[in-house]
Amino acid sequence: xxxxxxxxxxxxxxxxxxxxxxxxxxxxxxxxxxxxxxxxxxxxxxxxxxxxxxxxxxxxxxxxxxxxxxxxxxxxxxxxxxxxxxxxxxxxxxxxxxxxxxxxxxxxxxxxxxxxxxxxxxxxxxxxxxxxxxxxxxxxxxxxxxxxxxxxxxxxxxxxxxxxxxxxxxxxxxxxxxxxxxxxxxxxxxxxxxxxxxxxxxxxxxxxxxxxxxxxxxxxxxxxxxxxxxxxxxxxxxxxxxxxxxxxxxxxxxxxxxxxxxxxxxxxxxxxxxxxxxxxxxxxx
Numbered sequence: 001x002x003x004x005x006x007x008x009x010x011x012x013x014x015x016x017x018x019x020x021x022x023x024x025x026x027x028x029x030x031x032x033x034x035x036x037x038x039x040x041x042x043x044x045x046x047x048x049x050x051x052x053x054x055x056x057x058x059x060x061x062x063x064x065x066x067x068x069x070x071x072x073x074x075x076x077x078x079x080x081x082x083x084x085x086x087x088x089x090x091x092x093x094x095x096x097x098x099x100x101x102x103x104x105x106x107x108x109x110x111x112x113x114x115x116x117x118x119x120x121x122x123x124x125x126x127x128x129x130x131x132x133x134x135x136x137x138x139x140x141x142x143x144x145x146x147x148x149x150x151x152x153x154x155x156x157x158x159x160x161x162x163x164x165x166x167x168x169x170x171x172x173x174x175x176x177x178x179x180x181x182x183x184x185x186x187x188x189x190x191x192x193x194x195x196x197x198x199x200x201x202x203x204x205x206x207x208x209x210x211x212x213x214x215x216x217x218x219x220x221x222x223x224x225x226x227x228x229x230x231x232x233x234x235x236x237x238x239x240x241x242x243x244x245x246x247x248x249x250x251x252x253x254x255x256x257x258x259x260x261x262x263x264x265x266x267x268x269x270x271x272x273x274x275x276x277x278x279x280x281x282x283x284x285x
Contacts, residue, residue, distance in 0.1 A: 044073040044099055047128045048148050048202070053114035054090075054135035055080040060248070062086075065093060065100065067141035068133065072148065073099035077135070078118045081108035111199075112212070112223030119209050128155065131202045136248070139200040143243045150239055151202040158207075158236050160193065160228065161200035161243035168247040176264070180225055183271040187278040188232040194240030196225040203227070207236050221263045222270040229274050233281065 050068050054061055054077055061077075068075045077094075079087045079102065087104045094100045103117060115132060122130055129151050133139040143161070150159045165174055177197050184196035201224075211230045212218060218226040232238065 041069075041099075042071065042073045042145075045148070046126065048072075048151060049122060049127050049130055050075040050144060051115065051118040051122065051130040051132050052077045052135050053080055053111050053118070053132070054078065054082060054086065055108055055111070055114070056082045056084040057086060057135040058084060059086075060137040061135045062089060062093065064133075064135050064137050064139075064141070065090065068144065069097065069100060071141050071144040072131075074101060075099065076101045076103070076118055076122070078114040079104040080111070080114040081105050110220030110223070112219040112227075115223060116209070116212050116219070119203075119205055119212075123205050123209060128205055129202055130205060131159075131200075133200050138245050138247065140244050143200070143241070147200075147202050147241060147243075150241060154237075154239060155204065156237065157239045158204065158228065158231055159202040159239045159241060160195060161198045162194040162240050163198045163245040164242050165245060169245065170247060173247075180267060180271070183275070184225055184229055187229050187271070187274045191232045192238040192240065193228050193232065194238065196228055198243070198245065199224045200243050200245075201228075203231075204236065207231055207234060210234075217270070217273070220266065222266050225267065226270055226274065233277075 050072050052061075052065065052068065052075065057064075065075060065077060077090055077100070079090060082104075087102075090102045091104070094102045103121065105114065105117060115130075119130065129148075131144060131147055131151075133141070133144075139161075147159050147161070151157070177195070181193070181196050184193050185191075208227060208231065211227065211234060218230075228238065
């Protein structure tokens with residue numbers, strides 16, 4: 001190492017600037033920036049999006065949308081004629097988030113009609129699959145990535161959520177869905193539909209649009225079970241994944257539009273139609 005030669009008369013203070021400076025313990029240390037932190041949030045998909053039909057959900061919809069956006073991009077909301085003030089609130093969220101898009105329909109046409117509106121827009125934008133989830137906080141946003149991965153690995157399939165109930169689930173609803181599931185399995189000859197009613201699921205867009213455009217049913221509460229039965233008839237296989245479901249009380253922000261008499265009558269008529277269609281599809285003896 002080459003030595004530094006200085007005259008004997010050189011003061012120490014003049015030498016200090018030549019020496020390397022070591023940061024003291026009290027000196028602020030440089031901060032390392034993680035690029036993944038600086039660009040927080042999921043990277044936008046060009047094939048799969050989250051589609052949330054929404055009708056008078058109350059303030060819980062904002063939490064639902066934020067939770068979905070934390071897990072996936074893009075997220076689209078179709079407001080189905082809501083009159084509770086949430087359309088403007090959702091528009092405000094979308095104005096600050098380029099990966100959130102909100103469609104506001106002028107009147108309430110039913111869940112299936114809202115989903116179909118979103119499907120048409122998604123197909124026009126080049127997307128191939130949608131994950132549907134409710135806007136009322138019942139469905140688990142944290143399961144979105146796992147469902148999307150399953151769909152990406154088997155794009156020809158529909159990925160169906162199988163509900164995992166907790167103590168909040170009304171027993172009448174839990175037992176009642178067993179009847180619908182039994183009919184759906186009969187109508188598809190046990191093709192693998194784990195649950196016919198749970199709306200947390202991934203659909204291939206083209207297949208579902210084709211099924212819905214062929215008839216005028218499945219526009220309201222009958223959408224979820226009829227969709228899986230008809231898709232199964234058209235050769236779309238089912239992948240079943242567990243997903244928790246929460247039934248929120250009113251004081252927790254829960255809102256339910258389910259009417260036991262009206263909606264069970266609709267399901268009864270739906271399964272009557274589907275069973276007749278199933279019989280007609282049977283090969284002749």
